[in-house]
Amino acid sequence: MTNSPTGGPGNGQQTLVAPSILAADFAFLARDIAAVPSADWLHIDVMDAHFVPNLSFGLPIATAVQPHTDKHLDVHLMIADPQRWAKDYADFDSVTFHLEAVDSLAAARELAAQLRASGTLAGISVKPDTPVDPLLDHLADFDLVLVMSVEPGFGGQKFRPEVLGKVRALRERIDRDGLATLIEIDGGIGAETAAQAAAAGVDVYVAGSSVFGAPDPDAAVQQIRQAAVQAQ
Incomplete structure (x- = not known):
């Protein structure tokens, strides 16, 4: 596993495409992972039917992915009580939990510190209607947002598209302070929306159905990357 973000302080905006295996065929995960060799990361959505209304999979399925790839494995915990469960995923390359699932920003910063101490990158996620303003003075505590x-x-x-205002605010603060914190976006990402996100300052593009629902998943990954690079 990797222990530092792609890039570093002052390195500026990155372009990383992270296909979400939530859109893959669960009966053939190894096959579908192999179908996206151009991907930079693989995104693993864990849902508990409590924090979000859907149930996806947990640690056993996520762990089953590990022997089949050497790519950065990016876990997104859409779960209640991440303080209890997040550290179980510390063997993955990055672990992101939701700001809305913890009691306070102080609790989020504490959990991020625990994840980092366990050897993984720590991410914080916000829903579309959650502002990022409280995070702006604490971005150094997180490896990705x-x-x-x-x-x-x-x-x-x-x-x-209204969430792009939050991306611009994050990009401005990260660049101003010379931070290595990455900005990730997830939801409805294809080539066209990746271009919009790139123009706002995104580093990591999570794409599910637009990749694994495409006739050629790897070509879809390359199209997303190309659109993002051209829009930066």
Whole structure:
């Protein structure tokens, strides 16, 4: 596993495409993972049917992915009580939990510190209607900020462009302070919306159905990356 974000202080905006295995065929995960060799990361959505209304999978399925790839495995915990469960995923490359699932920003910073001490990158995620303003003075405490561009819980939703204001605010603060914190976006991402997100300052593009629902998943990954690079 990797122990540092791609890039570093002052390195500026990155372009990383992270196909979400939530949109893959669960009966053939190894096959579908192999179908996206151009991916930079693989995104693993864990849902508990409490924090979000859907149930996906937990640690056993996530762990089953590990022997089949050497890519950065990016876990997104859409679960209640992440303080209890997040550290179980510390063997993955990055673990992101939701700001809305903890009691306070102080609790989020404490959990992020625990994850980092366990050897993984720590991410914080916000739903479309949650502001990022409280995070702006504490971005150094997180390795990535995941901005949801749909309501979390289901794939295939339409991209909400109004969240890009949060991306711009994050990009400005990260660049101003010379931080390595990455900005990730998840929800309704394809080539067109990746271009919009890139122009706002996103580093990591999570794409599910637009990749694994495409006739050629790897070509879809490359199209997303190309659109993002051209829009930066």
